[in-house]
Amino acid sequence: MNFNDTPDEAKFRTEARAFLEANAKRRTPGSAPSRNVDRDDEVIKTAKAWQAKKLASGFAAITWPKEIGGRGGTPIQQIIYAQEEAQFVTPPGVFDIGLGMCIPTLVKHGSSEHAARFVKPALKGDEIWCQLFSEPVAGSDVAGIRTRAKRDGDNWVVNGQKVWTTGAHFCDFGLLLVRTDPDVSKHKGLTMFFVDMKSKGVEARPIKQVSGGAEFNEVFFTDVVIPDSQRLGKVGDGWTVALTTLMNERLAVGIATGILGVDDFLTLARSSDIDGEPAIRNGAIRDRLAQFFVEAEGLKYTRYRMWTALSRGETPGPQSSINKVVSGRMMQDLGSLAMEVMGEASLMTGEGPGGGAFQRQWLGAAGFRIAGGTDEILRNIIAERVLGLPSDVRVDKDTTFAELEAKRSKR
Amino acid sequence: MEFDFSEDQKLLKEQVARFLREKSPLTVTRRVLESAETHAAEVWSGLADLGALGVAVPEAYGGMGLGALELCVIAEEVGRSCAPVPFQSSVCLATDALVQFGSEAQKARWLPELIAGKIIGTVAVAEAGKSSPSQLATTFAADKLTGTKLPVIDGEAAGLAIVLAGGAGGATMALVELGDSGVTRRRVETLDPTRKQAEIVFKGAAAEPLGERGGGARQLQTLHERAAVLGAFEQIGGAEASLYMARDFALERYAFGRQIGSYQAIKHKLADAYIKIELARSNAYYGAMMLSSGGADLPLAAAAARVAATDAYEYASKENIQTHGGIGFTWAADPHMHYRRSRLLALSLGGATLWRNRLVTALEKRNAV
Numbered sequence: 175m176n177f178n179d180t181p182d183e184a185k186f187r188t189e190a191r192a193f194l195e196a197n198a199k200r201r202t203p204g205s206a207p208s209r210n211v212d213r214d215d216e217v218i219k220t221a222k223a224w225q226a227k228k229l230a231s232g233f234a235a236i237t238w239p240k241e242i243g244g245r246g247g248t249p250i251q252q253i254i255y256a257q258e259e260a261q262f263v264t265p266p267g268v269f270d271i272g273l274g275m276c277i278p279t280l281v282k283h284g285s286s287e288h289a290a291r292f293v294k295p296a297l298k299g300d301e302i303w304c305q306l307f308s309e310p311v312a313g314s315d316v317a318g319i320r321t322r323a324k325r326d327g328d329n330w331v332v333n334g335q336k337v338w339t340t341g342a343h344f345c346d347f348g349l350l351l352v353r354t355d356p357d358v359s360k361h362k363g364l365t366m367f368f369v370d371m372k373s374k375g376v377e378a379r380p381i382k383q384v385s386g387g388a389e390f391n392e393v394f395f396t397d398v399v400i401p402d403s404q405r406l407g408k409v410g411d412g413w414t415v416a417l418t419t420l421m422n423e424r425l426a427v428g429i430a431t432g433i434l435g436v437d438d439f440l441t442l443a444r445s446s447d448i449d450g451e452p453a454i455r456n457g458a459i460r461d462r463l464a465q466f467f468v469e470a471e472g473l474k475y476t477r478y479r480m481w482t483a484l485s486r487g488e489t490p491g492p493q494s495s496i497n498k499v500v501s502g503r504m505m506q507d508l509g510s511l512a513m514e515v516m517g518e519a520s521l522m523t524g525e526g527p528g529g530g531a532f533q534r535q536w537l538g539a540a541g542f543r544i545a546g547g548t549d550e551i552l553r554n555i556i557a558e559r560v561l562g563l564p565s566d567v568r569v570d571k572d573t574t575f576a577e578l579e580a581k582r583s584k585r
Numbered sequence: 586m587e588f589d590f591s592e593d594q595k596l597l598k599e600q601v602a603r604f605l606r607e608k609s610p611l612t613v614t615r616r617v618l619e620s621a622e623t624h625a626a627e628v629w630s631g632l633a634d635l636g637a638l639g640v641a642v643p644e645a646y647g648g649m650g651l652g653a654l655e656l657c658v659i660a661e662e663v664g665r666s667c668a669p670v671p672f673q674s675s676v677c678l679a680t681d682a683l684v685q686f687g688s689e690a691q692k693a694r695w696l697p698e699l700i701a702g703k704i705i706g707t708v709a710v711a712e713a714g715k716s717s718p719s720q721l722a723t724t725f726a727a728d729k730l731t732g733t734k735l736p737v738i739d740g741e742a743a744g745l746a747i748v749l750a751g752g753a754g755g756a757t758m759a760l761v762e763l764g765d766s767g768v769t770r771r772r773v774e775t776l777d778p779t780r781k782q783a784e785i786v787f788k789g790a791a792a793e794p795l796g797e798r799g800g801g802a803r804q805l806q807t808l809h810e811r812a813a814v815l816g817a818f819e820q821i822g823g824a825e826a827s828l829y830m831a832r833d834f835a836l837e838r839y840a841f842g843r844q845i846g847s848y849q850a851i852k853h854k855l856a857d858a859y860i861k862i863e864l865a866r867s868n869a870y871y872g873a874m875m876l877s878s879g880g881a882d883l884p885l886a887a888a889a890a891r892v893a894a895t896d897a898y899e900y901a902s903k904e905n906i907q908t909h910g911g912i913g914f915t916w917a918a919d920p921h922m923h924y925r926r927s928r929l930l931a932l933s934l935g936g937a938t939l940w941r942n943r944l945v946t947a948l949e950k951r952n953a954v
Contacts, residue, residue: 176587179586250586454949460942464941464944468864468889471871471889475868479867481588485586493863496860496863500864553857560859561828561856
């Protein structure tokens with residue numbers, strides 16, 4: 175057992191590091207990576223320039239095949255690059271959703287013309303994509319969406335509302351899941367399109383989150399015309415297409431970067447008092463700290479196990495599925511305990527101890543536990559896919575969507 | 586990155602697993618639970634024949650000369666089968682203590698017999714309510730041991746004990762043959778009768794020091810750190826067995842017209858057990874890496890492995906009973922064997938509270954200000 179790179183991996187790491195050294199600034203230790211900042215025009219411009227640079231040097235789509243502009247590399251190379259990049263100051267990942275979820279879906283379910291037109295500009299950072307699935311009435315049960323597309327000759331006319339769309343206000347295209355037939359069961363009446371976000375009738379409004387930020391939007395569709403040529407997959411096959419996207423989503427959302435961890439808490443506990451005694455000498459604090467340590471280390475080494483499988487060219491085991499469900503709750507609990515240690519002063523955010531970092535983490539964790547699969551959905555997935563337990567009983571299986579809606583409005 | 590066991594180690598694991606599935610199913614555990622047998626002698630000698638008892642002992646003493654990683658995979662399978670054998674006492678504690686601290690003569694005298702399963706070893710620390718080295722009343726002077734150890738896990742099956750004795754100059758580990766005329770034993774009733782425990786009274790029993798005189802406390806801590814990693818694997822094996830026993834039952838039991846495994850109350854509980862087990866396994870892997878490489882991070886890694894694995898086994902075994910419902914509380918059903926074993930393994934090297942405190946102490950040391 176060891177943490178060493180193979181000779182090939184070491185060579186790739188050197189290459190990646192050299193690229194980063196030449197093109198980015200090293201992060202000062204202890205500072206968080208610059209994710210989820212306000213995405214104003216200037217930031218988007220910087221991000222696009224950085225993406226173009228990455229593409230030119232072969233680090234933009236490491237695992238994609240060469241034919242579509244990728245490097246033709248391995249998953250472990252992707253991970254090595256990410257490890258290295260995390261040590262540098264780089265613009266926020268505004269392309270993660272497009273390249274991680276939308277474009278792979280387009281390549282898999284679209285035509286060769288689609289791929290020829292859209293892959294390159296997305297890779298280069300010229301065009302940014304977003305995902306338009308969730309709706310106010312359909313979150314975990316995303317197949318329950320209401321946004322309706324009606325056929326009109328060679329076009330479709332779309333009306334409805336999407337929600338939790340990351341970056342809708344600066345995106346160029348969006349992957350759009352709509353209902354095309356309400357008179358069949360809910361999964362069967364869906365169809366996938368992509369839409370030009372500058373189309374007439376598309377309006378994005380930011381959602382202010384509990385954490386104060388506004389990274390997400392609600393997007394309204396009013397008589398938006400979409401040509402049938404922008405359909406991905408067959409009419410009524412939208413759910414199958416959506417699953418491709420969602421499978422990629424869980425991989426993307428699973429890793430919380432730049433959060434405060436056990437070491438930060440230890441530092442805090444050493445410099446704070448509880449009832450006149452150093453907090454770190456308090457038995458209850460030590461007990462909780464040990465528990466956090468075990469969870470944080472457990473997640474770290476679970477990742478190492480996954481990387482080992484990838485390094486060996488094997489398929490990683492299902493254990494990676496625990497990552498988000500453990501880290502979300504840990505972020506939240508660690509934040510709350512840290513505030514307890516800091517005392518009343520931690521009720522202040524800006525002027526509070528530590529500049530309010532633990533407070534921000536505590537607020538943000540409430541959303542992290544929901545985004546990209548709630549704690550509850552993730553437990554279901556572990557129970558069903560890993561342990562082989564039956565899926566939940568579905569009372570809406572043999573009912574048309576229209577009937578479900580009628581029932582709902584009667585209540 | 587090679588953060589996993591090798592192909593050879595996985596083959597060894599499967600070989601031991603196959604042996605235990607065949608020779609030590611839960612019916613054998615139950616046999617020892619319900620009888621006066623101290624352990625399943627045929628399982629123990631079978632493990633000895635496989636070389637499992639001396640896998641990490643140098644070849645010069647009859648061992649296989651492999652390492653801690655091989656011992657980890659065996660421990661996991663012993664835990665999974667809930668085998669009624671003194672694996673932790675004899676292999677992970679007594680044998681390892683001899684390898685770590687024994688003189689050349691002591692190793693040559695005892696290791697071959699321990700490895701062959703001809704004699705069972707144990708480590709005796711607790712004296713009724715006391716187990717901190719500074720509190721021990723047992724004395725060791727002029728090669729004579731006097732005092733009472735209670736309880737001693739596998740103390741009835743053992744022929745050889747490493748006894749921690751107190752004293753003004755600090756605690757000392759004393760090696761004593763339990764056949765000595767100065768030794769008397771009495772079985773005590775315990776929570777896990779599949780590993781019988783005893784009170785052992787020493788009245789001037791002949792003994793010799795193991796390792797440094799006065800260095801017993803330090804040696805015990807090292808020994809416990811090493812055993813904590815191995816014990817974590819044993820706990821993980823037991824936790825997985827409990828989880829899958831619950832899963833199987835949840836698939837076959839119907840209530841309110843459905844398999845109970847289709848209710849989220851059951852699904853989420855079992856998903857939580859899975860999560861705890863994977864966290865424990867990942868911590869235990871790092872512990873194994875530190876143990877096998879002699880890494881300086883062992884105290885922290887061992888504590889983390891133990892804390893996580895104790896939690897996983899405790900949770901999985903208690904929720905296994907809960908998932909079974911009423912039948913799970915019957916003597917005739919199997920879940921309680923793991924419930925009992927989880928307690929034995931949780932306490933045998935000191936409880937989770939003690940190890941959480943040790944973990945933070947080690948962390949403070951690593952992150953020295």
